[in-house]
Amino acid sequence: IAKYIENAKRKKLPAGIRPLPGPKGLPFIGNVHELPEKNSWMKFHEWGEKYGPIYQVNLAGTNHIWISRDHIAHELLSKRSANYSDRPFIPALEHDNRDSGQYLPLMSKNEKWTRQRKFAKQIMDTSAKEDFYGYPELESIRLLFEVMTEPSRYNHALESFVARVTCRLGWGTPTAAEELKQRARELLIGVSPTGSFANKLPFIMSLPENWSKTKSWELRRGRTERKFFETMQDEVRQQIKLSEKNPDAPAPILPSLQPKSSWMRTFLENKAAWKFDSDLEGAYAVGMHGIAGALTVAAPMQSFCLALCHYPQYQPILHEEIDRVCGDRMIRFSDMPEMPVLRAFIRETLRWRPPVPTGIPHASVKDDVYEGYHIPAGSVMHPLEWSISRDPEVFYEPDAWNPMRWLDSKYPTYQEPLSKFPTITSYSQFGYGRRTCQGMGVTEADLLVGIGSMAWMFSMHANTEDAEEEAEIDESQTKHVAEQKCLQAQSVGMRPITPPSEELIAHKLSNKPDMHHKNDSGIRLSNQYSEKMEPELQGKPSKLAGRPSLPSTNSMFARPPSPDESISEKDVLLPKKSHNPSAKADSNATPSDPTMDFSTLLIAKPMPFKFNLKIRDQEKADRVARRWMELKMDGEFEDSRVYWKGGNHGDEQHGWGEVFL
């Protein structure tokens, strides 16, 4: 109510300054009632198409500004960062997120934020210099083994891979991975507008604890998180002490007892340098990075599987590159400069299905004017990544997953040298200005090794009848480690896809780049991508010969397809009926799009779906399994621990809360 009165009292705007456009809402609640529970970013995208690339919406008395073009986000959030680097208040958390010192990504631009960000940069730089301590490569062995032996849990294996790498980075051990995932899920509930009820009705947090389930859930979550972070910090402290006491003693046999390189170790070994208030601040600074990395990176790994199944024609290009660069050995992070195709697949996956589609909001400090429009102080600024990533003036056929846009000089998004580009570093997906993501480097390492290993070992196929036939043949030959050679992941709802039509093939070939082109990176543009595509996509005559070619500059790409060209992959590849109610809010995507089934919280993770995984080379699989066995026997692949008395569920004080995803 106070907010409503304050808004009503707001003085008149000076002459020539207009309010931003946006939907009209109801008194008090504004437009809250119009937001769908699922895929809310689709509604914001739709409003962007109606009201323009920057518009405002009143949500329960707070002014939210949505930006759907990169140059506007850059102008406001980067160039005018002095005014736009704060964070909005999140009512559902126990302590004020802006100055509690607990969560770096949620803090306002204050002293604690400054010193923790400095610390974050230091731990990232140090671990990057040591190739993130080699943890992605180590855990990729376990990832492949788990997917080979239990393919129906591919989703779990991908998440565990990311969480284990992050845990090792945080505290030198993978054993806290399950706990870390749960901590991340619970914090996501606390901070997501669609998570905790207190984010919709903030007064709940002022009630006594025993009057409100939501509040007592949050207090227990906070206690559990703190105890977990302190326990992890203490273990690293003990390990360092032990090794200092007895420097000549032989290394302990169990890896968990050895002090390993980790961010916590970096903190403890040089505590005075960070000028933190206490060790507890260090426990949160490291723990927050663990949480930030625990689930985010798994989302694009899952979207990658989805993309390969829906756009199968590109898979051979990736296999060709991986086989040429890696041969029989597994992929390493240091292979990155030689793998432009893998980088293009990763970048395109992030563009196609942004892991944080609404962006992470900034808050404005003072009144401002943008192109004659008033931006009131205290506005919540959202760089709407879903829309920024599908700006039709930058991305040709933005709804299609097409890695060639990063590899072919005829697309405006192409950039040289290919030893470096495409990259995900400095990509808008990781935010703007002073608040850009601290984890871009780790994300790149995780994705390169994680996705690269999956593609090195498997081919992926939509679950069509053909693929099932193939599965039977392969299964009959299986006598090796993984019980099945062609493996079927568990079904939660992917529908069969129809193969591309002749027109589409002709259309694609008419766009086919001239690959006899050299770039200055010294990288051979693999002889020629098109030859490596699925055989049925080759050698078809173009019905659309003579159409204007794509511009090769980085200028805005403004040529929409003419009506006879407008057949898109999306139309052809996707089935007709919707099973996703919120998809109808999107005016671009077909309502039937089965790739639009996401989990509901801040990070958009595709729901598990059914597809076929096929081991590409049984000898490689055998070698991975042997290596897994050796490392397991050495104690390197310990299972996750349970931290709470009485199991994960714990007691009244600590343990896992209910999670609604």
Ligand code: HEM
């Ligand atoms: C796919 C993976 C990831 C995506 C898409 C992502 C995205 C983002 C975004 C959009 C922001 C907010 C930027 C802004 O406000 O302008 C952010 C902030 C942040 N991210 Fe990430 N992130 C990812 C992975 C990671 C990882 C692995 C870590 C650490 C291990 C990490 C650590 C952080 C931190 C500490 C911040 C806060 C920066 C600040 O507010 O000053 N992120 N990330």
